[in-house]
Every structure is written in structure tokens, then in C-alpha cells.
Amino acid sequence: MGGGYAGFYTAWKLEKKLRPDEAEITIIDPRPYMTYQPFLPEVAAGSIEARHATVSLRSHLRRTTVLAATVTSIEHATKTVTVTPNEGADFTLGYDIIVVTAGAVTRTFPIPGLTEEAIGMKHVEEAVAIRDRLLTGFDRASALPPGPERSRLLTVTVVGGGFSGVEGFAELLSLATALLKSYPELRFSELSFHLVEANSRILPEVTDRPGAWVVRSLEERGAQIHLNSQLLSAEGGHVVLSSGEEFDSHLIVWTAGNAANPTVATHTDLPVDARGSVIVRADLQVGTDDAPVPDAWAAGDDAAVPDLAAPVAGARTVPNAQHAVRQGKRLAKNIAATIRGERTKDYVHHSLGVVATLGIGRGIFQYRGIVITGFIAWVMHRGYHVLAVPTWERKVRVLLVWLTAVLFGRDIVSLASVQHPRDAFVGGGVPRRAPGAALGVAPVERETADAR
Incomplete structure (x- = not known):
């Protein structure tokens, strides 16, 4: 559940650690790519091409079934999830092992405007x-x-x-x-x-x-x-x-x-803490040492992962890419070990x-x-x-964009018009004008929330 850092790396490493006859892997995310969020400020500044800050799930997860959908509820008692696809009706999907890596969502407040x-x-x-x-x-x-x-x-x-x-x-x-x-x-x-x-x-x-x-x-x-x-x-x-x-x-x-993912916080029978994060043990299995939940794992921003490297007892790992990537790798190793009847290892990472x-x-x-x-x-x-950033293909693309910027500077072309791609077609090439705008005066348009 979730194709961000932790979900992508878990599936990616499971493909390498498990034989095709050992498991079938499915990843569910409404977006067909993983976003490398540390690059977003440079995307906003035009230092990196937008597509180069993403990693296609289908291109790199060759043995994984990718569903462009959202998990809207988890019922681990029956090992089923409710899936809402980007198009079409909801359906129920069964599983043997669930990995909850849905991440967090942007936290907003009831501020006017x-x-x-x-x-x-x-x-x-x-x-x-x-x-x-x-x-x-x-x-x-x-x-x-x-x-x-x-x-x-x-x-x-x-x-x-x-x-x-x-x-x-x-x-x-x-x-x-x-x-x-x-x-x-x-x-x-x-x-x-x-x-x-x-x-x-x-x-x-x-x-x-x-x-x-x-x-x-x-x-x-x-x-x-x-x-x-x-x-x-x-x-x-x-x-x-x-x-x-x-x-x-x-x-x-x-x-x-950030705020807790609403599905994880309120639409699951898995144990969650007061903040809406899934409670996990140090080895990333859901539950506690005294009450583990079989066949359920979680990592990343939606999991309350014990920070064994912290000097303070009871500390949790901070929600950042450094932890999510490494938790995904550890999670894949532990799931593979469990399937093969081997012992798991705790997640420990000292900050770099x-x-x-x-x-x-x-x-x-x-x-x-x-x-x-x-x-x-x-x-x-x-x-x-x-x-x-995962994959050599993305590393090379990012390096080439940086090199191009050194030689020729940033690209300063705005493509805001892509938010209204049919305007030129419908209007015969005439740009949209704000109501009442005078001739010869550039109108100030406000994009709608949907357009953004």
C-alpha cells in the first residue's frame, strides 16, 4: 500500500530477493511513479526537469503488479483491502502479507483562502x-x-x-x-x-x-x-x-x-497511535514485542518506527527520505526472511x-x-x-540536466498554459481573458484549485 520511498524500495528489493515462485507482489498507488521529494525545490526553481524527479513504477518493478488506485480501507482480520481505482468501481483485494507504506499527507488548517x-x-x-x-x-x-x-x-x-x-x-x-x-x-x-x-x-x-x-x-x-x-x-x-x-x-x-494518511489513521483495524501512525516493532512488523500482528508490516512516514540509534528511550525515527529508503530495504529483507522461516533483524540507522x-x-x-x-x-x-535517487538511469538524467544548466543557464519558459490545454483549440488561438479585461491590458487570472 503506497509507492513512495518505502513502498518502492520494499517492492524493488523483494523482486531481487524472492524467486518468482515464492511470492506475487502487488503495489497500489494512485500515481504511477515514486517522487524523489528532496528534488522538488530544484524542480520548482527549474534546476531539474520535473520527470527526472520521479521514478516510474512500471519501468523498474518488472515483476510487480502495479495498480493505479488508492487503498481506502484495510481489514486485516479478513486480510482484505478496499481498493478505489482512478477509474471504475471499488473492489476488494485479498492478500497474504500487507506492507503499509502509504506515507503522510499535507497538513492544512481551516484558514480562510x-x-x-x-x-x-x-x-x-x-x-x-x-x-x-x-x-x-x-x-x-x-x-x-x-x-x-x-x-x-x-x-x-x-x-x-x-x-x-x-x-x-x-x-x-x-x-x-x-x-x-x-x-x-x-x-x-x-x-x-x-x-x-x-x-x-x-x-x-x-x-x-x-x-x-x-x-x-x-x-x-x-x-x-x-x-x-x-x-x-x-x-x-x-x-x-x-x-x-x-x-x-x-x-x-x-x-x-504533514498529517497522518486518513486511511491508516481511521480506516484500518491495525493498531495505530494517537497521531494516526501504524505501531510497529523495531523489525518493522506491525504491533509490539508483546503483541505482534502476523503478516503485517509498515515503514516510512505512516509508521511509528522505534529509533534504536537515538539516545532517548522511546524515540521514533523522523519522517524523512533517509529513513524511508533504508526502512524499505530492511523491510524487504525481513519479509523474505519470514517467508523462508528465518529470523528478522531490527532496523537501526545512525544519522548521516x-x-x-x-x-x-x-x-x-x-x-x-x-x-x-x-x-x-x-x-x-x-x-x-x-x-x-534510485536507478542509474535517473542519476544520469539529473547529472546531464545540471551540466546543461551550467553551460546554458536555467530554462525560464513558463508552461502554465498546459493547465488549460484546450483553450487554443476552442478559442481559435486567442488566449483566455479575465471577465471585463480591457483591450491591451494583460489580465490577471487566478487558477482554480482544480487546475492547481
Whole structure:
């Protein structure tokens, strides 16, 4: 259940460890690919081609049945799941062993205008939409005289100061700064970039001093960092913060945390904790040492995995790619061992440190007390992730895109029109216009939530 990091790696490694006559493997996910989420900030900034941040399930899982569908309920007592396909009626599927790797979903709050105006950054489609919206804003602003509407089009707001938010924010700022060379009508002083974080610091995965350095680095590049601030409203693109600040923003990106997958949290008879995560033992079998659940396993963001490498008793592994990939590999080994009547092993992983990109040529790395910033950290970030992304085919494609960018720069073409592919066909080549727009004035269209 789920084709993300943990699910993909579990199936991929099971294909290599099990003979065809030992097991039939089925993976169920509404998307036909695994998204390598650490690349999404660079997809949003145009440093990586969108398709290269994904791995096709069908191309690489040759012995696995891939179902483009969603598991909407799990009844382990009867070993069945309810499957809702992307097209067609629901059906029930039986199994012998279930692996729950459905991941988490974007956490939202009942903030006015949030779901209508904001874009998340958890899927590659969202990263592409963010990039196109930023580029479209530049195109429209360049045709307008200085004023409120031009300022709105050049204003970007990112809510959430975790790794996803900070990396996405920094990459977008880097892209926007580079774009000014191609837009002589616009000035650097007109760019308005806002990072909103509810806590008193950003990047909770690093210690205080490196986190403060990141804030200073972003501010020196013209960013505005709003700490201890919450988003109160985003209606009509008008941002209202708890600090009392208000401004209009053409692009609003929401990265303020994850929530439990609703199927795992409320539609299963497997044991879950208060947060809606599946309770697992150290070897990734569902249950506890005293009450294990036979033939059920879980890993990744939807599992409460004991962190045996943590100094604090009872700690759980943090939900990131570093753990999910390694849990998937361990999970495959343990399932194969169980099928063959062998003993399983506990999942133990000591952190390799944290690394983040802050735009081209800028980054930060921390391993315990060792902190590296700047160009070297940025190279380390790219080196680590090109090694971590699965399959040599994807590694080569990403490297070639990076090399092309060094030689020719980023591609700054917006393809936002793909959200309305029939406009040229239906309208005879005439672009869509906002109702009441005057001739000769570029209309400001707001994409619908469905289009995003």
C-alpha cells in the first residue's frame, strides 16, 4: 500500500530477493511513479526537469503488479483491502502479507483562502505549478507600470520553516534573482519574498547557530523572515499574519507539516497511535514485542518506527527520505526472511547528518558539531542526492540536466498554459481573458484549485 520511498524500495528489493515462485507482489498507488521529494525545490526553481524527479513504477518493478488506485480501507482480520481505482468501481483485494507504506499527507488548517490560493510542495505537479506561477508573475509584471498590481505579481510567500519550506523558498529566491537579467523592466528592489514560520526558529533539524545563520543568509539576499508568526488569512491572495503584517501575494506555498494518511489513521483495524501512525516493532512488523500482528508490516512516514540509534528511550525515527529508503530495504529483507522461516533483524540507522540547498552555489550541512556552509555544502547536497535517487538511469538524467544548466543557464519558459490545454483549440488561438479585461491590458487570472 503506497509507492513512495518505502513502498518502492520494499517492492524493488523483494523482486531481487524472492524467486518468482515464492511470492506475487502487488503495489497500489494512485500515481504511477515514486517522487524523489528532496528534488522538488530544484524542480520548482527549474534546476531539474520535473520527470527526472520521479521514478516510474512500471519501468523498474518488472515483476510487480502495479495498480493505479488508492487503498481506502484495510481489514486485516479478513486480510482484505478496499481498493478505489482512478477509474471504475471499488473492489476488494485479498492478500497474504500487507506492507503499509502509504506515507503522510499535507497538513492544512481551516484558514480562510488557504485551500483556494495556496499550493503545496509534496508532489512534482505542485513543484511545476509553483515554478510556472512564479514565471508567469514575472511575465505579467514586466508589462505593467510600477504600482500595487506589479508588486503583487512579484511577491512570494512560503509558509513553513522546515526543510521543504526553507529549501523551496531559497531556490525560488535564487531563481527570481537570476530572472532579473532577462527582465530589464524589473528591479531587484521590487522583489518581495516572505518566509512565515510559527516557531521562533527555522530548520528544527539543525542546531540553533546554523539555523540562525540560514536566517541571516536569506535576509542578506533580500528575504523577509517572519518568525513567531502564523498565517491568519489568504483570501484573494491577501496575506494576513498574526504579527499584524498584511500584503498581497501572487504565489503562496504551504509547507507547514504533514498529517497522518486518513486511511491508516481511521480506516484500518491495525493498531495505530494517537497521531494516526501504524505501531510497529523495531523489525518493522506491525504491533509490539508483546503483541505482534502476523503478516503485517509498515515503514516510512505512516509508521511509528522505534529509533534504536537515538539516545532517548522511546524515540521514533523522523519522517524523512533517509529513513524511508533504508526502512524499505530492511523491510524487504525481513519479509523474505519470514517467508523462508528465518529470523528478522531490527532496523537501526545512525544519522548521516542533514544537508540543505539554499539556492545555486549555497547550502548548509551539519553532522553533530560539524557545520559546513556555502558552496561546499551545496556540492555535498547535490552529490548526496544524485547518489541517493534510485536507478542509474535517473542519476544520469539529473547529472546531464545540471551540466546543461551550467553551460546554458536555467530554462525560464513558463508552461502554465498546459493547465488549460484546450483553450487554443476552442478559442481559435486567442488566449483566455479575465471577465471585463480591457483591450491591451494583460489580465490577471487566478487558477482554480482544480487546475492547481
